[in-house]
Amino acid sequence: MTEKSADAFRTIGEMAEALGVRTHILRYWEEQFPMLKPLTRAGGRRLYRPEDVALLHTIHRLLHSEGYTIKGARKYLTSGGAKAAPAPVAAPAPVAGIAVDLSALRAVRDRLNAALQAA
Template identity: 40%
Template sequence: MLNTDKNLKLYYSISEVATMFGVNESLLRFWEKEFPQLNPKKAGRGVRQYRKEDVETVKLIYHLVKERGMTLPGARQRMKDNKENTLRNFEIVDRLKAIREELVGMKLALDAFTYDDVENLKENIQNMK
């Protein structure tokens, strides 16, 4: 049976990575020229193979340039001078976003809860006793 779990893949194509971030393949090729940290393996005929580390680097570049609005020279300098701190800050922001999304989902679920739902739960609990 073929394993389709993306977390277990060793390499991603440029089109897969572009789709992950909603960008064009040409932008990824451009970023390779602008950021020395982004250096996917090139197989035969120049076919790019992005490792998990490359995808994480793209994620960081995307965050700095697209989400934070930094210029390319500014993002390049940030990654060169203080990549560990930048990565740590990005991971914190990423986790906070995930927590926020989860909380918003919980709020929507709670907002959808009605008085009748509460009464039904009470009845179910009484019936269990």
């Protein structure tokens, strides 16, 4: 299979696979995050635009890497926090069988820096 361009639309199955979640999770996120509005085609087929893809990566990072609740992530996104949030980083290749989640490591680093500055 060939790689799609960055501005290509993605199906719900492609997004679920890219994020490592099931498709029903993405449908649930659509209910919980009103700013997430994919295009729908005949038969209810969802197509995610590039801005939807970026938002899904941000939601996934907030919920799975940074420990936000659904309510907290929604508040973060509606308060403009997503504008200051870094773009999602592609996961690096596993090193000797160990998968590394850079966003989780960055979140820990940022929390440690904040604690050091507060002390």
